[in-house]
Amino acid sequence: MDIKTIFNKKKPVLSFEIFPPKRDGDLNSVYKTIDALAMLDPDYISVTYGAAGSERSNTTLDIAAFIRKQYQIESLAHLTCVSSSKDDVDRIFDKFEAAEIENILALRGDLPEGMATNNRAFQYAGDLIQYIKETRNFTVGAACYPEGHIEAKSRTVDLINLKQKTAQGADFLVTQLFFDNEKFYDFRREVRALDIDIPITAGIMPVLNKNQIERMVALSGASLPDKFKRIMSKYEFNPQALHDAGIIYASEQLVDLLSTGVDGIHLYVMNKPEVAKQLVDNVSNVLKALRSS
Numbered sequence: 216m217d218i219k220t221i222f223n224k225k226k227p228v229l230s231f232e233i234f235p236p237k238r239d240g241d242l243n244s245v246y247k248t249i250d251a252l253a254m255l256d257p258d259y260i261s262v263t264y265g266a267a268g269s270e271r272s273n274t275t276l277d278i279a280a281f282i283r284k285q286y287q288i289e290s291l292a293h294l295t296c297v298s299s300s301k302d303d304v305d306r307i308f309d310k311f312e313a314a315e316i317e318n319i320l321a322l323r324g325d326l327p328e329g330m331a332t333n334n335r336a337f338q339y340a341g342d343l344i345q346y347i348k349e350t351r352n353f354t355v356g357a358a359c360y361p362e363g364h365i366e367a368k369s370r371t372v373d374l375i376n377l378k379q380k381t382a383q384g385a386d387f388l389v390t391q392l393f394f395d396n397e398k399f400y401d402f403r404r405e406v407r408a409l410d411i412d413i414p415i416t417a418g419i420m421p422v423l424n425k426n427q428i429e430r431m432v433a434l435s436g437a438s439l440p441d442k443f444k445r446i447m448s449k450y451e452f453n454p455q456a457l458h459d460a461g462i463i464y465a466s467e468q469l470v471d472l473l474s475t476g477v478d479g480i481h482l483y484v485m486n487k488p489e490v491a492k493q494l495v496d497n498v499s500n501v502l503k504a505l506r507s508s
């Protein structure tokens with residue numbers, strides 16, 4: 216079932232995000248991860264492509280196809296267009312179709328260092344989305360930024376760009392990670408006021424160690440509430456305590472988001488199924504209550 220239909224039928228939708236392994240061909244570790252994630256009964260699993268600007272293995276397709284075939288769980292294959300020509304993406308679409316992949320998260324992608332900025336076949340994610348919708352039948356997700364994209368001049372400019380991106384054909388939105396739910400609520404209100412009515416799923420990353428926090432803040436520009444900063448600085452040198460605190464913090468975010476009627480929860484679980492399990496266990500009765508009401 217394509218993801219647009221899943222959002223129409225079910226609320227809240229639960230999804231996980233994984234990334235391909237570092238070395239080409241080393242797929243066993245990720246297959247083990249998927250096996251454990253499948254037991255948590257997600258509605259779909261997304262697979263990154265060139266995450267965080269890395270130019271790496273092109274196993275996104277194989278992994279996304281495996282998730283559907285082996286587990287009958289829907290998959291969402293990420294695709295970035297920053298380094299691709301039209302021929303490149305045409306070839307990728309052909310492969311996706313042959314593998315019966317139905318859903319694409321269409322992204323511009325992180326800019327590789329020193330890249331020229333104005334001579335790309337697809338300048339923005341919206342250009343890729345429009346091209347997909349003109350030429351193919353995929354359901355298309357797009358990224359959105361509750362606190363504004365780091366390169367955008369302002370949140371307002373970023374919202375106007377989001378309006379255009381959705382008009383170009385996005386079927387649903389996945390947010391950048393955030394640690395302050397109020398930022399998400401403000402954003403959702405503003406998006407709805409612009410008559411963007413597609414589902415918005417909230418992307419949440421449980422932060423479990425100091426390096427990861429710093430890396431993710433640099434990539435996303437997410438702001439850190441005082442409560443979050445206090446916890447992180449108190450336990451930064453105690454990995455177990457920081458791990459517990461990170462899980463609890465993210466769980467609290469989830470309970471609050473679920474209570475306000477979020478369309479979906481997308482967990483950036485960084486290929487750690489035990490982390491996904493802890494989070495899902497913590498909110499399992501909340502999820503059940505919402506789904507049966």
Ligand SMILES: NC(=O)C1=CN([C@@H]2O[C@H](COP(=O)(O)OP(=O)(O)OC[C@H]3O[C@@H](n4cnc5c(N)ncnc54)[C@H](O)[C@@H]3O)[C@@H](O)[C@H]2O)C=CC1
Binds near residue numbers: 263267268293364376
């Ligand atoms: N690789 C992956 O799996 C994921 C990557 N990301 C990252 O998100 C970032 C951007 O990706 P997208 O949101 O897909 O890019 P995008 O093309 O929608 O936006 C990128 C920037 O361009 C601006 N922009 C967008 N459309 C515009 C237009 N028509 N005219 C003028 N300015 C416009 C936006 O405000 C934003 O600052 C990247 O850093 C990407 O790598 C986010 C989630 C997952």
Ligand SMILES: Nc1nc(=O)c2c([nH]1)NC[C@@H]1CN(c3ccc(C(=O)N[C@@H](CCC(=O)O)C(=O)O)cc3)CN21
Binds near residue numbers: 263268391435483
């Ligand atoms: N700007 C940006 N780029 C992204 O790729 C991205 C976002 N934001 N926000 C949401 C998710 C988070 N994603 C990420 C973020 C970091 C890694 C990363 O650092 N991966 C390391 C391995 C980390 C580990 O093993 O724990 C890598 O080398 O792939 C991967 C995916 C993909 N997405």
